[in-house]
Amino acid sequence: MTDERAASVLDVAHRARTAAADLAILARAQKDAALLAMADALVARTAQITAANDEDVARARENGTSEAIIDRLRLDEKRIAAMADGMRQVAELPDPVGEVVRGYTLPNGIEISQRRVPLGVVGIIYEARPNVTADAAALALKSGNAVLLRGSSSAASSNAAIVDVLRSATESGDVPADAVQLVPGEGHEPAKHLMRARGLVDILIPRGGAGLIRSVVEESTVPVIETGVGDCHVYVDAAADLDKALDIVVNAKTHRPSVCNAAETLLVHADVADAFVPRALSALRDAGVTVHGDDRVRAHDASVIPASDEDWQAEYLSLDIAAGIVDSLDEAVAHIRRWGSGHTEAIVTDSLSAATRFTSTTDSAAVMVNASTRFTDGEQFGFGAEIGISTQKLHARGPMGLPELTTTTYVVTGDGHIRA
Amino acid sequence: MTDERAASVLDVAHRARTAAADLAILARAQKDAALLAMADALVARTAQITAANDEDVARARENGTSEAIIDRLRLDEKRIAAMADGMRQVAELPDPVGEVVRGYTLPNGIEISQRRVPLGVVGIIYEARPNVTADAAALALKSGNAVLLRGSSSAASSNAAIVDVLRSATESGDVPADAVQLVPGEGHEPAKHLMRARGLVDILIPRGGAGLIRSVVEESTVPVIETGVGDCHVYVDAAADLDKALDIVVNAKTHRPSVCNAAETLLVHADVADAFVPRALSALRDAGVTVHGDDRVRAHDASVIPASDEDWQAEYLSLDIAAGIVDSLDEAVAHIRRWGSGHTEAIVTDSLSAATRFTSTTDSAAVMVNASTRFTDGEQFGFGAEIGISTQKLHARGPMGLPELTTTTYVVTGDGHIRA
The missing domain is CATH 3.40.309.10 (Aldehyde Dehydrogenase; Chain A, domain 2)
Structure with a gap:
């Protein structure tokens, strides 16, 4: 059972890696077209999403979940329209990929250019609110990353419906469907396999309570960005x-x-x-x-x-x-x-x-x-969107926007240069 | 025994944290003065260092170490002078601390400035070559960080002598002696405690073979920068x-x-x-x-x-x-x-x-x-010095110079601004 679960998590991770290689070289226009198609699809298929959400809400009620939590879980026409608007706003943001962070010429004539490139495969482990599914997918896609989404079981039906809609919207464009995937399986095991998929997954971002974040930090061999605890x-x-x-x-x-x-x-x-x-x-x-x-x-x-x-x-x-x-x-x-x-x-x-x-x-x-x-908020800071607020010092600190979902590569151009 | 070792590792880590708070606000001139004093001290006390190094070399011989490894371990007058020169070169490099990475004013008049600040406490786990002790100390100090050095047992006497010399050189200046410390204790336990000192140690950089790097990545809860494996x-x-x-x-x-x-x-x-x-x-x-x-x-x-x-x-x-x-x-x-x-x-x-x-x-x-x-080398890239070459995507990728030993903080200045 554990092996099967591990295999299915590794399978989506491998597919994400393949998709990431294709995504990395897409032009901004191709990514924006996909984001707009996804936004339209969310609105067009609102009924499918709310029906799935009703299942989650009913299950939450049966389990005696508080009304406050149920309110966070609930999706209606207005909230789905807001998710779609969020995706359209991400389409309007500048593409961080390709930005030259540093560029200069060495005394020997070699040209060095440090450029932003996507991280590759971004894993997000999150709780409750199903709108994170669309937000995270939009930010990952815009920054050229494939995303692996692991939401909470309480929102499983909603998340599955949203991802189904987003993936189907990629059919007519240049973005591979596997750019957006849910991590399959029930219980805690799939998240643990995700945390161990070093080499396949480039970064894990836990979004949720202190307990979730601590467990990801403790157990993950994939690099983690710690978010959110604020005293x-x-x-x-x-x-x-x-x-x-x-x-x-x-x-x-x-x-x-x-x-x-x-x-x-x-x-x-x-x-x-x-x-x-x-x-x-x-x-x-x-x-x-x-x-x-x-x-x-x-x-x-x-x-x-x-x-x-x-x-x-x-x-x-x-x-x-x-x-x-x-x-x-x-x-x-x-x-x-x-x-x-x-x-x-x-x-x-x-x-x-x-x-x-x-x-x-x-x-x-x-x-x-x-x-x-x-x-202290990505929108307030003018980032347009935010994947979380990092409270660690490595890679990103404070609100994380699109540039924080990239890494860099050095392109070094010579003319037959060798080291003496 | 394990508890005692953990306590002594945590003790140096706590002292490093205290030193880091003082280091963070030093001006460049104060740090440079310490670096130059350290360089002078290395040269002035060459005899102490070579005597300690002789002990390491003798022990390596007894253990049947190969001459190639012994050559890497050996320190002579020339190599100590080169270490001192390296520290002087670091003094000449610009101070990354205080650099404004981004700065802008929001429509509501709030001013945002993202500034480089030291990481805090940097741990380095490294093998063989004792010159890394001085190199790492210089780079950490220049970037305003306290450093915890864990070298290999084969270079224990040399490393202890170098750190003793560097610390004594801080006596007349503004840099606290605890800016540079060895992690005490024998065997693998002290490094393991270092890897678990999350919250006290901000970053760990393993420098050495693939085995060392893998074990740090696997076991550390402190964020790690993976360096060096090159195929x-x-x-x-x-x-x-x-x-x-x-x-x-x-x-x-x-x-x-x-x-x-x-x-x-x-x-x-x-x-x-x-x-x-x-x-x-x-x-x-x-x-x-x-x-x-x-x-x-x-x-x-x-x-x-x-x-x-x-x-x-x-x-x-x-x-x-x-x-x-x-x-x-x-x-x-x-x-x-x-x-x-x-x-x-x-x-x-x-x-x-x-x-x-x-x-x-x-x-x-x-x-x-x-x-x-x-x-692909910090010196060749014009960084002046290099703490390692990152092969991971988070925080730093490729040769890491002084800016890669910093994080940033957002300074947000208003005039009584509140959120509506």
């Missing part, structure tokens, strides 16, 4: 404009609490604590936020829940926030380095030296100065 | 200038057979086989090369050894070459994709369309047009 901090400096600080804290915490760039910890400089903490506690309470504070925060309001070590490192993803008072910017940075996840930190300050010190000493993918942590 | 090909196209082809094949094979960018396979287009193969066989034989040929090559010279599958995928690192005749450029590319290691491939041709097809369809770190495979 983001807002530090209100001694030189902060407190009105801006209040807006930023409330926005960073409450604008969309369930995502990785939401703030999870507030740190306030002692010099402005008396002026700021009561206002912040009041505004956060009004916004429905539960504050977990250190002793100095609780001295302002004894009803604040005491914060434990768990709170300092929590990615709540809910209307909770940890809050502490620090005596210096360096103490804030030390706190962030100790407890943070390296995703996004914000400083609110009007001091240029404080801003410079904060941005150069925090060790995170993104550092905000007088802006909400919620801006 | 490089030279393809002589139908439109090749055969004189240039001959020079390139002989140079690529014989200039330095023991290194990863030496050619291991020759592929010749059938249209020029009659004109080229006899000349190539003769020239290679004159250079002392043993040819392992397919049937069509052997039809030119029955004394050629038959090539097996092992030959097509061999990284000989010796005066051996596999040779075959192909009916088309695409057949050559298919051969390379099947058997190659993705390091460097060369085409010899005067046809622009052939060159374009070859460079766009081979999937390797470097592709040479009318140049020897031996040019």
Whole structure:
């Protein structure tokens, strides 16, 4: 059974490799035509997709899944149209393949050109939302990669229908159908085989909760890009404009609490604590936020829940926030380095030296100065689309757009040059 | 015992992390001063280093090590001076830290700047040559990283002496001594603990034979950059200038057979086989090369050894070459994709369309047009120094210089911006 499963995973991986070789040399127009055909097909075959989605929703109900999760799972006409629009937007983005990253001529006359090329075969392991299926396929295809999709079993019917529609849309064009494939099989085994397909799969991107990401990092021999865990901090400096600080804290915490760039910890400089903490506690309470504070925060309001070590490192993803008072910017940075996840930190300050010190000493993918942590996002950064937010340092850090789905090759042109 | 070893590895890793935070904000001048002080110290304390090296050489002799390996291990005044010169050259290279990779302003006025920052803690696991100790330390320091060095036990005394000298040279400057540390302990355990120090160590670079690299890739949870295995090909196209082809094949094979960018396979287009193969066989034989040929090559010279599958995928690192005749450029590319290691491939041709097809369809770190495979090298590429040659696609591909030892951070500057 395990062997059969391994064989079928390796089979799709081999087919993806073959497709990747064809994809790598397609011109942008050929890829864009396929993306537009896929978008049209999603809309034209909405009924097929919603029927499949109904099966997933019914199964989720039977299993007692919460309505919040079921809402994330559900696809309707509007959401499918949004998926199609997303594919059309990717078609409009520039093609990263072929970009010359560096180019120069050596003293001996040899010309060196470092060019972007596709990674090859990209594996995505993801949870719940079936719209990721279309998003990931679009980004992989645009960047010239074949994609292997491993969604969660709860969305199996929806994902199968979406991939069926996308593949059928390739029939009349130049993109091979095997550019987009689901990894077949039930249970955890297929994902494990995918993680071991080093040499066939060039990169794995897990998208989902901390548990999923940890297990992929631990078990994969295929290179992994770690995404998403965000224990983001807002530090209100001694030189902060407190009105801006209040807006930023409330926005960073409450604008969309369930995502990785939401703030999870507030740190306030002692010099402005008396002026700021009561206002912040009041505004956060009004916004429905539960504050977990250190002793100095609780001295302002004894009803604040005491914060434990768990709170300092929590990615709540809910209307909770940890809050502490620090005596210096360096103490804030030390706190962030100790407890943070390296995703996004914000400083609110009007001091240029404080801003410079904060941005150069925090060790995170993104550092905000007088802006909400919620801006760490591929769309907000102007990438047009995002495959995830990397919290690792290798290859890509922060929001990943199309260029992050490429590697480079050096093309070295001589005229019979040999080494002396 | 295992726990103690793990604790001492984690201890150096923690100290490296602390040092890395200090290193990250040093100005170039501070780092360069340390590099020059280290270079001077290497020269001034040559006697200490050669005495330690004598111990390693004596131990190697006792263990019956070959003279070739002992030669690689040996340090004398000249080689130590060369190590010092290497450090001085690194001081002269531009500092990659602080480079703005991308910078732009969003429609809402937010300014985004993607800047190079150090990776943090870089681990290097390497074999034999003790000069790697100084090279790796110099490159890591210049790029603002703390380095953890794990050399082979055969060079333990030499490596300890070099690191002692380098650390003592930091006393009067701004670089913390813990910027350069050896991973302590004997046997394989310490390297294994290093591979598991995810979160403390940001990247591991194995430098050495295929066995070492494979074991690091398999066992490490710390992100790894795979370096060095080179099964490089030279393809002589139908439109090749055969004189240039001959020079390139002989140079690529014989200039330095023991290194990863030496050619291991020759592929010749059938249209020029009659004109080229006899000349190539003769020239290679004159250079002392043993040819392992397919049937069509052997039809030119029955004394050629038959090539097996092992030959097509061999990284000989010796005066051996596999040779075959192909009916088309695409057949050559298919051969390379099947058997190659993705390091460097060369085409010899005067046809622009052939060159374009070859460079766009081979999937390797470097592709040479009318140049020897031996040019894939950081120094040759003008990087000034090289930490290794990556044969993976993630983060860095091909020769890695100083920028490849950095990651980036996004600095996002607003004026109280929140998301609507």
